[in-house]
Amino acid sequence: MKILLVINPISGDSNKESLISSIKQRTSSKIEIFRTTGKDDIKKIKNLITENELERILVAGGDGTIKLVAEAMEDESIPIGILPLGSANGLASDLNLPLEQEAFIKVALGDKKKQIDAININDQLCLHISDLGLNAELIKEYEQGTFRGKFGYALQTIPTLFNTEGPYDFTIKTNDKTINRKGIMLAIANSKQFGTGAVVNATGEIDDGIFELLLFKKLDIFEVLKTLKKDAQLSPEFLEVIPTKKASIQTLKNVDFQIDGEYCKALKYVEAEILPKKLSVFIS
Numbered sequence: 313m314k315i316l317l318v319i320n321p322i323s324g325d326s327n328k329e330s331l332i333s334s335i336k337q338r339t340s341s342k343i344e345i346f347r348t349t350g351k352d353d354i355k356k357i358k359n360l361i362t363e364n365e366l367e368r369i370l371v372a373g374g375d376g377t378i379k380l381v382a383e384a385m386e387d388e389s390i391p392i393g394i395l396p397l398g399s400a401n402g403l404a405s406d407l408n409l410p411l412e413q414e415a416f417i418k419v420a421l422g423d424k425k426k427q428i429d430a431i432n433i434n435d436q437l438c439l440h441i442s443d444l445g446l447n448a449e450l451i452k453e454y455e456q457g458t459f460r461g462k463f464g465y466a467l468q469t470i471p472t473l474f475n476t477e478g479p480y481d482f483t484i485k486t487n488d489k490t491i492n493r494k495g496i497m498l499a500i501a502n503s504k505q506f507g508t509g510a511v512v513n514a515t516g517e518i519d520d521g522i523f524e525l526l527l528f529k530k531l532d533i534f535e536v537l538k539t540l541k542k543d544a545q546l547s548p549e550f551l552e553v554i555p556t557k558k559a560s561i562q563t564l565k566n567v568d569f570q571i572d573g574e575y576c577k578a579l580k581y582v583e584a585e586i587l588p589k590k591l592s593v594f595i596s
């Protein structure tokens with residue numbers, strides 16, 4: 313049995329080559345290394361999964377890289393060891409994984425695993441959190457900007473807040489009802505927090521078979537600051553939480569949209585459905 317190590321060379325700000333020797337020192341298993349190129353990565357990872365008998369896949373990158381691997385796996389369930397080396401590492405924060413290199417390598421090569429849900433959103437896989445509106449606008453600007461990492465992300469915040477196209481009109485259908493709401497952003501959350509660490513869904517669990525729709529009604533700096541705390545109790549005037557297994561969302565005009573920190577093109581209609589226990593990941 314081999315280990316597949318998938319490295320995203322551009323994620324975050326870090327050089328990941330020193331990882332390889334650290335991992336080799338900690339395991340006697342043979343390691344197959346794949347460096348992503350940004351082109352046909354899913355197909356190439358899929359081939360490596362088919363050609364090799366794998367005990368686990370280690371992923372060095374951010375949420376987007378974990379997603380490439382999850383998509384390449386289809387119905388197989390090879391456990392994933394997360395080496396959180398993206399700019400935000402939302403999934404790793406949600407799983408309380410350590411962010412220090414030796415510590416996260418130890419967890420990724422360990423035995424303790426957890427099965428986590430994912431969400432199918434317009435036939436794309438969401439592992440962590442997706443949204444329509446303000447945060448997606450921010451990610452779009454960041455991806456077009458020249459600065460990477462958290463610094464680049466922070467730099468984009470101020471112009472985006474001033475130029476936002478919101479508020480937006482959302483028609484939200486869940487199993488039992490249809491509601492109309494106005495808001496600056498609507499998140500579809502499998503996790504408790506955004507990649508930046510903002511806790512917006514404190515009672516949400518990543519393995520409970522449901523996801524939460526989070527409707528942010530207005531920009532309120534006091535409430536935003538509260539999200540820095542793990543047990544943040546947010547005001548219902550700021551945030552409405554709708555737990556569900558399935559939903560559709562219709563908007564009046566095109567709204568920017570992102571999944572797991574990756575900008576997708578603006579749209580007016582989204583369908584989301586929980587995929588219970590979709591992935592197996594190593595935890596501490």
Ligand SMILES: Nc1ncnc2c1ncn2[C@@H]1O[C@H](COP(=O)(O)OP(=O)(O)OP(=O)(O)O)[C@@H](O)[C@H]1O
Pocket residue numbers: 320321322323324325348349350351353373374375376377378397398399400401460461573574
């Ligand atoms: N060699 C590469 N060159 C350009 N893009 C790449 C390369 N490898 C992977 N990618 C792209 O990187 C994205 C995934 O990045 P990921 O979310 O893991 O990191 P990140 O945290 O967003 O890091 P950063 O913000 O620095 O990009 C995917 O869109 C993938 O197609």
